[in-house]
Amino acid sequence: MDATVRFRLFKDYLFKLMVVLFACIMLVPLLLILFYIVKNGIAVINWEFLTSLPKPMGELGGGIANAIVGTTMLIIVASVIAVPVGIAAGIYLSENRVGRLPGAVRLCMEILQGVPSIVIGIIAYIWIVISMGTFSALSGGAALAIMMLPVIVRATEETLKLIPENLREASLALGVPYSRTVLKVIMPAGITGILTGILLGVARIAGETAPLLFTAFGSPFMNLNIFKPVDSLPLLVFNYATSPYPEWHAMAWGASFVLVVFVLGINFFAKVIAKKWKVRF
Amino acid sequence: MESPVLKIDSFCAFFSENQVLQNVNMEVRHNKVTALMGPSGCGKTTLLRCVNRMHELVPDATVSGSMHLHDDDLYKMNPIMVRKKIGMVFQRPNPFPTMSIYDNVIAGYKLNGIRISRTERDRIVEESLRGSALWDEVKDRLHKKGTFLSGGQQQRLCIARALAMKPDILLMDEPTSALDPKATAHIEKLITELKDSVTILLVTHNIAQAGRVSDYTAFLYLGDLVEFGTTDKLFTVPDDKRTEEYLSGKFG
Ligand SMILES: Nc1ncnc2c1ncn2[C@@H]1O[C@H](COP(=O)(O)OP(=O)(O)O)[C@@H](O)[C@H]1O
Numbered sequence: 001m002d003a004t005v006r007f008r009l010f011k012d013y014l015f016k017l018m019v020v021l022f023a024c025i026m027l028v029p030l031l032l033i034l035f036y037i038v039k040n041g042i043a044v045i046n047w048e049f050l051t052s053l054p055k056p057m058g059e060l061g062g063g064i065a066n067a068i069v070g071t072t073m074l075i076i077v078a079s080v081i082a083v084p085v086g087i088a089a090g091i092y093l094s095e096n097r098v099g100r101l102p103g104a105v106r107l108c109m110e111i112l113q114g115v116p117s118i119v120i121g122i123i124a125y126i127w128i129v130i131s132m133g134t135f136s137a138l139s140g141g142a143a144l145a146i147m148m149l150p151v152i153v154r155a156t157e158e159t160l161k162l163i164p165e166n167l168r169e170a171s172l173a174l175g176v177p178y179s180r181t182v183l184k185v186i187m188p189a190g191i192t193g194i195l196t197g198i199l200l201g202v203a204r205i206a207g208e209t210a211p212l213l214f215t216a217f218g219s220p221f222m223n224l225n226i227f228k229p230v231d232s233l234p235l236l237v238f239n240y241a242t243s244p245y246p247e248w249h250a251m252a253w254g255a256s257f258v259l260v261v262f263v264l265g266i267n268f269f270a271k272v273i274a275k276k277w278k279v280r281f
Numbered sequence: 282m283e284s285p286v287l288k289i290d291s292f293c294a295f296f297s298e299n300q301v302l303q304n305v306n307m308e309v310r311h312n313k314v315t316a317l318m319g320p321s322g323c324g325k326t327t328l329l330r331c332v333n334r335m336h337e338l339v340p341d342a343t344v345s346g347s348m349h350l351h352d353d354d355l356y357k358m359n360p361i362m363v364r365k366k367i368g369m370v371f372q373r374p375n376p377f378p379t380m381s382i383y384d385n386v387i388a389g390y391k392l393n394g395i396r397i398s399r400t401e402r403d404r405i406v407e408e409s410l411r412g413s414a415l416w417d418e419v420k421d422r423l424h425k426k427g428t429f430l431s432g433g434q435q436q437r438l439c440i441a442r443a444l445a446m447k448p449d450i451l452l453m454d455e456p457t458s459a460l461d462p463k464a465t466a467h468i469e470k471l472i473t474e475l476k477d478s479v480t481i482l483l484v485t486h487n488i489a490q491a492g493r494v495s496d497y498t499a500f501l502y503l504g505d506l507v508e509f510g511t512t513d514k515l516f517t518v519p520d521d522k523r524t525e526e527y528l529s530g531k532f533g
């Protein structure tokens with residue numbers, strides 16, 4: 001083997017090595033984040049931390065139950081608003097690929113996805129908080145719904161677009177009306193994709209802080225009323241981490257840990273669903 | 282002679298400006314197999330899809346002329362009613378992927394919200410699967426997904442699904458073109474058995490298949506119905522020069 005060939009092979013080898021190396025570097029930030037959160041957060045996690053309310057400054061103990069309940073409420077409110085609207089819009093877009101209105105809706109979704117979350121928070125503040133005269137879970141959920149919407153619309157549209165045309169024809173040829181064909185044949189065939197989209201939407205909003213600053217606002221009390229302010233995990237992390245007290249810093253790490261476990265869990269669950277319920281055509 | 286099940290008169294079909302069927306006149310007789318043959322692109326699928334009003338689902342697609350199912354004008358009926366009375370089997374098997382074999386067969390009732398008793402449902406499923414010669418192969422796994430069957434079995438499942446609706450006519454658009462020779466032979470045999478009880482309009486671009494299974498044959502060429510008659514006559518002493526050339530393999 002002459003030298004030039006050997007040199008080329010060497011370059012080839014080097015190239016492969018670099019690609020693998022950069023791929024590994026990509027893993028570093030995530031692993032570091034997980035490492036820090038687990039290291040600092042796991043120590044404070046216990047039953048009391050998960051189930052009790054924060055104690056006043058100076059007293060030991062206390063937990064983040066208010067934020068866990070608040071985040072759950074915000075996710076439910078956001079989903080109740082965004083899921084039906086998002087699925088309907090996704091169906092519309094997949095059924096109407098060309099035209100002015102579909103084009104406009106698609107463009108809106110893209111722009112919406114790029115709007116900074118703090119701006120969405122301000123909009124929800126102006127529309128809901130000011131007009132209702134109070135911070136509330138409803139306004140926070142509405143802001144999060146706007147953030148969730150593009151994810152669900154996109155997932156629904158992309159999923160339904162991939163459903164073979166001959167399924168629709170099979171249904172129509174049996175005399176099934178269009179609406180039933182969409183709801184009972186096309187939607188079920190795409191249900192895994194739609195569910196995955198919803199879960200990814202939930203994962204996306206679960207960690208949002210900015211849109212909640214002046215909508216859900218935060219609250220140290222247990223509150224189940226959607227017309228009152230609620231706390232959320234990211235808000236609590238923000239407030240505690242920026243405080244001067246080491247005990248609160250520890251609680252912020254604990255809350256981060258809970259949040260990260262929740263988001264990773266959702267992502268994992270989405271993957272399982274996509275695999276388990278995959279529809280074979 | 283008894284009156285035809287389907288009568289097509291001066292029928293033309295268009296995709297926007299593009300006319301793909303010119304003045305088609307033919308009829309389909311009770312419990313016979315009528316084959317539509319012709320080279321690719323001559324308008325066979327279009328004609329078939331005009332019968333169950335699927336043609337109009339394409340934007341800007343229009344028709345002129347008339348079609349009668351017995352005495353009813355198909356183009357004065359609601360398309361949904363038309364499609365309940367006229368079954369269709371497609372080129373590629375298309376069972377519903379989320380449904381079991383059982384649910385696929387009964388899908389025409391389920392999706393339309395037609396309520397029937399459980400025993401009635403069981404009876405229709407068995408009868409339809411027997412009708413499509415699939416019963417013995419699937420009777421032990423009726424609640425498995427239909428998409429796990431082989432291609433030929435899936436196509437027979439689709440035939441069962443259409444038969445379950447007790448259609449006045451069964452339209453079949455090249456039902457064997459996506460299947461291997463063995464499955465094709467099976468479906469052809471099924472078609473000849475089915476005509477005791479069902480009226481079939483079969484599209485094929487396979488001359489031999491038309492010869493084997495049909496009683497009447499229509500030859501379509503470039504959107505014209507060149508010749509229509511009994512299969513025996515059309516295959517032995519065709520009237521038109523083009524039919525003769527097509528049968529001898531000069532084109533198509
Ligand atoms: N959806 C459509 N839009 C426009 N033209 C079409 C469409 N489908 C078919 N055609 C045209 O109509 C003609 C007949 O097609 P088709 O009925 O599918 O022929 P065949 O089934 O005999 O092969 C062809 O020239 C084809 O290009």
Ligand SMILES: [Mg+2]
Nearest residue numbers: 325326327455
């Ligand atoms: Mg065709």
